[in-house]
Amino acid sequence: MAGQTLYDKLWDAHLVSQRDDGSSLIYIDRHLLHEVTSPQAFEGLRLANREPWRLSANVATPDHNVPTVKKERSEGVAGIKDEVSRLQVATLDENCTAFNITEFTINDDRQGIVHVVGPEQGLVLPGMTVVCGDSHTATHGALGCLAHGIGTSEVEHVLATQCLVQSKMKNMLIKVDGKLGTGVTPKDVVLAIIAKIGTAGGTGHAIEFAGDVFSDMSMEGRMTVCNMAIEAGARVGMVAVDKTTIEYVKGRPYAPTGEAWEQAVAYWNTLHTDDDAVFDTVIEMDGSEIAPQVSWGTSPEMVVDVTQAVPTPDMAQDEVQQQAWARAYEYMGLSAGQPITEIAVDRVFIGSCTNSRIEDLRSAASVIKGRTVANNVKEAIVVAGSGQVKKQAEEEGLDKIFTQAGFEWREPGCSMCLAMNADKLQPKEHCASTSNRNFEGRQGNGGRTHLVSPAMAAAAALAGHFVDVREF
Amino acid sequence: MQAYNTQTGIVCPLDRSNVDTDQIIPKQFLKSIKRTGFGVNLFDEWRYLDEGYPGQDNSKRPVNPDFVLNKPQYQGATILLARKNFGCGSSREHAPWALSEYGFRTVIAPSFADIFYNNCFKNGMLPIVLSEEIIDKLFTEVFVNEGYELTTDLERQVVITPDGTEYAFDVDEFRKHCLLNGLDDIGLTLQQSDAIKAYEQKMQQKTPWVFNELV
Ligand code: SF4
Numbered sequence: 001m002a003g004q005t006l007y008d009k010l011w012d013a014h015l016v017s018q019r020d021d022g023s024s025l026i027y028i029d030r031h032l033l034h035e036v037t038s039p040q041a042f043e044g045l046r047l048a049n050r051e052p053w054r055l056s057a058n059v060a061t062p063d064h065n066v067p068t069v070k071k072e073r074s075e076g077v078a079g080i081k082d083e084v085s086r087l088q089v090a091t092l093d094e095n096c097t098a099f100n101i102t103e104f105t106i107n108d109d110r111q112g113i114v115h116v117v118g119p120e121q122g123l124v125l126p127g128m129t130v131v132c133g134d135s136h137t138a139t140h141g142a143l144g145c146l147a148h149g150i151g152t153s154e155v156e157h158v159l160a161t162q163c164l165v166q167s168k169m170k171n172m173l174i175k176v177d178g179k180l181g182t183g184v185t186p187k188d189v190v191l192a193i194i195a196k197i198g199t200a201g202g203t204g205h206a207i208e209f210a211g212d213v214f215s216d217m218s219m220e221g222r223m224t225v226c227n228m229a230i231e232a233g234a235r236v237g238m239v240a241v242d243k244t245t246i247e248y249v250k251g252r253p254y255a256p257t258g259e260a261w262e263q264a265v266a267y268w269n270t271l272h273t274d275d276d277a278v279f280d281t282v283i284e285m286d287g288s289e290i291a292p293q294v295s296w297g298t299s300p301e302m303v304v305d306v307t308q309a310v311p312t313p314d315m316a317q318d319e320v321q322q323q324a325w326a327r328a329y330e331y332m333g334l335s336a337g338q339p340i341t342e343i344a345v346d347r348v349f350i351g352s353c354t355n356s357r358i359e360d361l362r363s364a365a366s367v368i369k370g371r372t373v374a375n376n377v378k379e380a381i382v383v384a385g386s387g388q389v390k391k392q393a394e395e396e397g398l399d400k401i402f403t404q405a406g407f408e409w410r411e412p413g414c415s416m417c418l419a420m421n422a423d424k425l426q427p428k429e430h431c432a433s434t435s436n437r438n439f440e441g442r443q444g445n446g447g448r449t450h451l452v453s454p455a456m457a458a459a460a461a462l463a464g465h466f467v468d469v470r471e472f
Numbered sequence: 473m474q475a476y477n478t479q480t481g482i483v484c485p486l487d488r489s490n491v492d493t494d495q496i497i498p499k500q501f502l503k504s505i506k507r508t509g510f511g512v513n514l515f516d517e518w519r520y521l522d523e524g525y526p527g528q529d530n531s532k533r534p535v536n537p538d539f540v541l542n543k544p545q546y547q548g549a550t551i552l553l554a555r556k557n558f559g560c561g562s563s564r565e566h567a568p569w570a571l572s573e574y575g576f577r578t579v580i581a582p583s584f585a586d587i588f589y590n591n592c593f594k595n596g597m598l599p600i601v602l603s604e605e606i607i608d609k610l611f612t613e614v615f616v617n618e619g620y621e622l623t624t625d626l627e628r629q630v631v632i633t634p635d636g637t638e639y640a641f642d643v644d645e646f647r648k649h650c651l652l653n654g655l656d657d658i659g660l661t662l663q664q665s666d667a668i669k670a671y672e673q674k675m676q677q678k679t680p681w682v683f684n685e686l687v
Binding site: 135 | 498503517556560563587644680
C-alpha cells in the first residue's frame with residue numbers, strides 16, 4: 001500500500017464515521033468564531049433548542065467590524081460609531097455570554113484577527129482539525145492542521161455536533177525548491193504560485209506546500225502562504241510539522257505542558273507525508289526565480305513581477321481571460337503594457353490575516369526606518385493583527401519607526417482588508433495592500449487594490465509608486 | 473430546509489467568470505445579524521448605480537439598466553447561468569442567502585468554488601456543473617431566445633432544454649438525499665451521537681491536550 005499524505009493522516013485521525021453514501025463525519029477539534037458569520041448560527045441553535053456540543057472547542061473574538069482608531073476603540077463596544085457594526089459585535093458578546101463560550105472581547109489584549117490569535121495563543125495546535133466561518137482559516141494549516149473555512153450553516157452544525165459532513169478532497173503538492181532571493185518574501189511566493197496555477201487551480205484539493213523554500217520558512221511565513229491557499233481555489237493549505245513548528249508552539253498560553261507536551265510532540269512528529277505517498281496533482285517551482293510580486297488586476301491571479309508591466313491582451317490564454325483582463329484594465333484605470341513601477345499609490349495598508357504578524361511589521365519597518373512617506377500618499381496605515389503583536393511591536397519600537405515616517409499606528413482588527421469598518425478606499429484610489437483579495441470593491445466601493453508584501457508596501461509608501469524593494 | 477426536486481424556470485445569463493462572493497453580496501450587507509433581507513442587495517455594485525448600504529430604501533435607488541438582472545426579459549428568473557469558478561472568495565453564506573431570496577434555486581456553471589458550492593446545498597439550492605461546451609451552447613440559446621427556460625430534475629440528475637435535450641450532471645449522494653427531502657443535516661448528524669461520543673473517548677486517551685478546558 002502506498003504511504004499517506006499529511007492530509008490523508010489528518011483525515012483518518014478525525015474520521016468519526018464513514019457513511020454508506022460516501023460522505024464522512026469528521027470531528028472538529030477547534031472552532032474559531034467571529035462576529036460576522038456567527039449570529040445566524042447562534043440563532044439557529046436557539047430556535048432548535050440545542051446546546052454547544054463541547055464548549056471548550058470554541059473560542060471567539062470580534063475582528064471584522066472593530067474600529068482601529070484609538071479614540072473610538074477606547075470606548076469599547078459602546079464606542080463603535082457605525083450602528084450596524086456595533087450591533088454585530090454586541091451580538092457576539094451576548095451569544096458568547098449566553099452560551100458560555102470563551103471570548104477575547106474588543107479591548108482584551110489577546111483580541112485580534114481570529115487567524116492571528118488562534119496560533120499565537122496556542123489555541124491552534126499541530127494535528128488539529130480547525131474550522132471558522134471564514135475562508136482564510138486555511139492559515140492554520142501552517143501548523144500541520146487540517147483547517148478550512150465553512151459557511152454559517154456549518155458553523156451551527158459544528159456548534160451543535162462538533163462534527164462536519166465532508167467528502168474527502170484530492171491531494172495536491174506544491175513543491176518549491178531552491179533559495180529565495182533577498183527582498184523576496186513568503187507573500188511573493190504565494191502570489192507567484194497563484195499567478196501560476198490560477199484562482200481555481202486548487203479547487204477540490206487540499207494543498208501541501210513542501211520543498212526547501214517552506215522548510216526554510218518561519219512559521220509566520222508559512223501562515224502567510226497557507227492563508228492564501230483559498231485564493232488558489234483550495235480550502236486547505238498546509239505544511240508538514242517540523243522543528244520550526246514545534247519550537248513555535250512551545251510555551252504558547254494554551255499549548256500543553258509537562259508530560260502532555262512530550263506526548264503531543266511524539267504525535268506531532270508523525271505529521272508529515274510519507275516518502276512513498278502519491279499526490280493527485282503536483283506542481284513544481286524554482287524559488288530562486290521568484291521576484292517581488294504586485295497584483296495589477298481584480299483577481300489574485302492577475303499578478304506580475306514588479307519588474308514587469310500590465311500584461312497586454314495578446315498574452316491572455318483565451319478569450320474569456322481577455323475579457324476579464326479588459327474589465328480589469330478599466331476598473332483599475334490601467335492600460336495594457338504600463339510598467340508596474342509607474343503605478344502611483346494613494347493609500348497604503350499594512351495589515352490583515354495575511355501580513356500583520358510581528359515579522360511582517362519588522363520587515364516593513366526595516367525598509368521604512370529613517371525615511372518618510374511620499375507626499376502623494378494620502379494615508380498609510382499599519383494595523384497589527386492582534387493586541388499581542390501590537391504590544392510586541394511597541395516594545396521593539398516599531399511603532400515609532402512607522403509614525404515618524406508618517407504612518408498611522410492603529411488598533412488591531414481586519415480594518416482595510418475588507419473595509420467593513422471605517423477604514424476604506426475612495427473610488428479610483430490605488431492602494432498598496434498586504435491583504436489577500438483585490439476583488440472589485442473589496443477595500444471600498446470603486447477602490448483599486450494591489451496586493452504586495454509588507455516590504456513592497458513600505459517601499460511603495462516611501463516612493464509614492466510601486467518600486468522594486470530589492471533596489472530600494 | 474426547502475426540498476428541491478424538479479424545477480422549470482427562466483434562465484438569467486451572467487456572462488462573467490470568477491464571480492466572487494463579494495460581488496454576489498458586498499461586505500457592507502454582512503453586518504446584518506439576520507438570515508434574510510439580502511435578496512434586494514444581490515449583485516449590489518453591478519445592479520445599482522449608487523453605493524448601497526444596509527437599511528436603505530432600495531426602491532428609490534438608480535438601477536443599472538445594462539446589468540442582466542435588471543433586463544425585463546429576465547425578470548422572475550429562477551436559474552442563474554454563470555461562468556467558471558463561480559462563488560470564489562469569501563466563505564459568506566450570505567451569498568446563497570441573497571441568491572435564493574432573490575428567487576434563484578439553481579446555478580449552472582462550468583465550475584464552482586468549493587465553499588460556495590457546499591453552502592448552496594445547505595440552503596435548498598442546487599449548483600449544477602456542466603462542461604464549458606454545454607455552457608457556451610446554453611449562453612447562446614439564452615441570448616437568442618427570449619424567455620428561455622430550462623428544467624432541472626435532481627432525482628434523475630439531468631438538465632432538460634426546451635427541445636428535450638438532456639444534459640446529465642453529477643451530485644454527491646448525501647447532498648442529493650438531503651436536498652430532495654429538505655433534510656436538516658444537524659438532526660441527521662445528531663442521530664450519530666453515540667459514534668461521536670465514542671470517538672471523543674478514544675481521542676481523549678490519544679490526544680488529551682485537544683480536550684483541555686479553556687481557562
Ligand atoms: S483580515 Fe481580511 S481576510 Fe483576514 S479574516 Fe479579516 S477580513 Fe478576512
